[in-house]
Amino acid sequence: MKLRLSKTSAVSLGAIGLGLFAGALLMAVTGSNPLAGFWHLFRGGLMNIERFGNSLASSTTLIFTGLSVAFAFKTGLFNIGASGQMLMGGLLASAVGLYVPLARPLLLLAMFLAASVGGGAWGALPGWLKVKFNVHEVVSTIMMNWIAFWTVSYVVPRYLRDVFLETQSRRIPAAASLRTEWLTELFRGSYINLGLVLAIAAVAVVAFLLERTVLGYELKAVGHNKHAAQAAGIDINRRMVASMAIAGALAGLGGFVFYAGYSVNIQIGVLPAQGFDGIAVALLAASSPWGVWAAATFFGILHTGKGFMTAMTGIPPTIADAIIATIIYFAATGVLIENVWDRYSKRHEQRAARRRRVDLEQGVK
Amino acid sequence: MWETIIQITPHAIAFTIPLLIVSLGGLYSERSGVVNIGLEGFMVVGMFAGALTVSLLAPAMQGTAIWAGLLMATLAGAVFALLHAFACVTLNANQVISGTAINMVAGALTTYFARLITGSGNIVIPIAMPRHNLAYLADIPIIGEMLFSRAYASTLLALVILAVSAVLIYRTRFGLRLRACGENPHAADAAGINIYRMRYTAVIISGALASLGGAIFLVTIAGEYNGTAGGLGFLALAALIFGQWKPIGLLGATLFFGLASTIANVSRILPYLAHIPDIVLQTFPYVVTLLALVLFSRSSQAPKALGEPYDKGRR
Missing domain, CATH: 1.20.5 (Single alpha-helices involved in coiled-coils or other helix-helix interfaces)
Structure with a gap:
């Protein structure tokens, strides 16, 4: 029995290979040893339990944004607004975390709901604009990204501001943080938090939704062929709005796990890169939920290892971003x-x- | 009131000019049928190439270094655009994904080199573009005072590029072919136009202009390269849509956005604007673009074949 590779996984692996090759080339051109660079890059993400925990913590946000982009892809929609949805989800979750006095489990549940609502609304609006007014979701989600960006810049300094810094929100109380003692101790003080559990649950739920439910079947039918789906009696407009709302909610939860798990506050003036990395994750995964988990873990390792690599070799940390960006490029040019x-x-x-x-x-x- | 308008106009113009050139860059690409959401990335490339050139040449060339920087930025953008053209035209890739990759590659790659060169990832330019009263034009009453007194030479450059673009796109054979590629590439191909060559040309011009815009933003406003264009590229994209893919529309849209952004920046010190929350002014360009998309949804002037890879076999 021979192991047969499917064409989609060949494209993903080829893109990763070419991305790493581009990274190696970049290191070599600038006078560094690529082998040493990659050795320290991967060691930095994997060498001990704490660093591995940090890699998993970085991957947590990417699982959510990757799922968000992948979910919309399944319905034939391109959600380039995961960053903005992440910001709105994170903003609402932080506001609830800072202002609502509840016991921990209830508080976390309220933050979870707030993040889904914030992100979901930020996704549903472009979906609605698409079906109602034929506004392309790529353009509207880009606009929504920047509306979210300025909304955060407005709200945080006025209502959530830190005592010392106007440019960030107050530190959320321990009860509102997804970090939890046993996980932190298990991973020797890493950033890892309950968000990872949520993320894996989300992967399972999305996989179940897409593969085992009528809604998932209908969403995919719309993605495969809108007209055939309509002829078969599926309300394609409602399905598209639903798809964008769910994609937005997933990205919003990405904001929750990032700003209340990986981080302890929310900064202004940043459009989180994880939203765009989510596109890379979804492309590498060929939109499969379990593939998203794998791809996000890979990127999580790169992001965690880059600081260590810089410390050991002097290669600038942005090499990781360059590799991820190159992977997107080659995933887009999969024809090659x-x-x-x-x-x-x-x-x-x-x-x-x-x-x-x-x-x-x-x-x- | 009048005083304030006179006062803030030069700032608004300074902000409008790079925006206008970048959105003109987007115009070429999109009129040929290739979506270019990589404008932000091209701006970053232009800012990097410009900052590097200016900081290297300034000790020897003084003011001329600025112009050398703009030239190098334009060239760098043209070369970098080959990546987008290769993906979108030769390989029929998804143009939005390619554009996203362009944005990410541009930021990561230039920051990588900047860190190696300066150690910090920022490149501060030692000199900026000077403001002059532009000869003759500054003497025109009212308009001269608002637009051309204490103005950057880049204002003139932008207006020249705008005029040349308008003539090129609407009054020349090249422009007719460009528009044909974006409206109906199959018919254009049947008429003997080489779609691939036209789209390559358009994307290269697009990258060159967007990078030039980035470099102008650098030498007039930003003053340093720091790995980002602050979303200006996306604002230019919004202007392209709000201006309905027409040169004169772009001028109007970018002026409108430039004014809104300037008012947002100064509203705190202007008493009668202080009661408008910042958020209204700052999100204004994006909200009006969404509204414009809704209003024009029935009669959008977007190129008909925008975003579709050209497949010869489907003719």
């Missing part, structure tokens, strides 16, 4: 890898056919 793949597998088949023919002829003799 697909062509190589097709040519290879065609040659492979021809050779196999020839071998069969030879066997046959020899059998005749």
Whole structure:
């Protein structure tokens, strides 16, 4: 039994390979040793339990934003607004965390709901604009990103501000943080938090929703062929709005786990990069929920390892971002890898056919 | 009131000019049918190339270094645009994903080099573009005072690029072909136009202008490269849509956004604007763009084939 690689995983692996190669090239051109660079990059993300915990903590946010982008992709929609949805989810969750006096489990539940509502609304509006007014979701989600950016810049200094710094919110109380003692201790003081549990649960829920429910089936039908779905009696408009709302809610939860788990407050003047990294995660995963988990973990390791690499080798940490960006580029130009793949597998088949023919002829003799 | 308008106009113009050039860059690409959400990335490339050139040459060339910086930024943008063109035109990739990758590659790559060069990831330029009273133009009553006195030479440059673009797109064979590629590439191909070459040209011009805009933003307002264009590229994209993909529309839209952003910045010190919350003015460009999209949704002037890879086989 031979292990057969599917074409989509070939594209993903090819993109990762090319991204790492581009990173190696960049290191080599600038006079660093790529082998040492990668050794320290991966060691920095994996070498001990604390660092591994930090890698998982970085991956937590990416799982949510990756799921968000992947979910919209399944319905044929491109959610480029995960950053803005993340900000709104994080803003509402932080506000609840700072102002609502509740016992811890209830408080976390309230923050969870607030983040889903904030992100969900920020996703649903572009969905509604699309079905109602034919406004392309790419453009409207970009605009929504910047509206969220300025909303945070307005709200945080006025209502949530830190005592010393106007540019960030107050530290959330321990009861409102997803960090929890046993996890922190288990991973020797890492940033890892309950968000990871939420993220894995979200992967399972999204996988179940897409594979085992009528709604998931209908959403995918809309993504495959809008017109056929409509002819089959699916209300495609409602499904598209639902898809964007769910995608937005997932990204909003990404804000919750980032600002109340990985971080302890929310900064102004930053459009979180995790929203765009989520596009890379979804592309690498070919929109499969379990693939999102794997891809997010890979990027989490890169993000955690880059600081260590810089300390050890002097290679600037942005090499990790350059690698991720290159991976997106090659995932977008998947045709390139697909062509190589097709040519290879065609040659492979021809050779196999020839071998069969030879066997046959020899059998005749 | 009048005093204030006169006072803030030069600031608004200074902000409008880079925005206008970047959105003109977007115009070429999108008129040829290639979506360019990588404008922000091209601006970053332009800011990096500009900052590097200016800081290297300033000791030897003084003021001329600014112009050398703008030139290098334009060239860098043109070269960098090949990445986007290769993905979108040759490989028929998803143009939005390619544009996103452009934005990310631009930020990461230039920051990488900046860190190696300066150690901090920022490149501060030692000199800025000077403000002059532009000859003759500054003497025009009212308009001269508002637009051309104590103005940057880049204002003139932008207006020239605007005029040339308007003529090029509407009055030349090149422009007709460009528009044909974006409206109906199959018909254009049948008429003997090489779609691939046109789109390559358009994307390269687009990258060059967007990077030039980034460099102008650097030498007039920003003063340093720090790995980001602060969302100005996305604002230019909004202006492109709000201006309905027309040169004169872009001028109006960028002026409108430039004024809104300037008012947002100074509203705290102007008594009668102080009661308008910042958030209204700051989100204004994005909200009006969304509103414009809603209002124009029936009669949008967007190029018909925008975002569709050209597939010869489907003719």
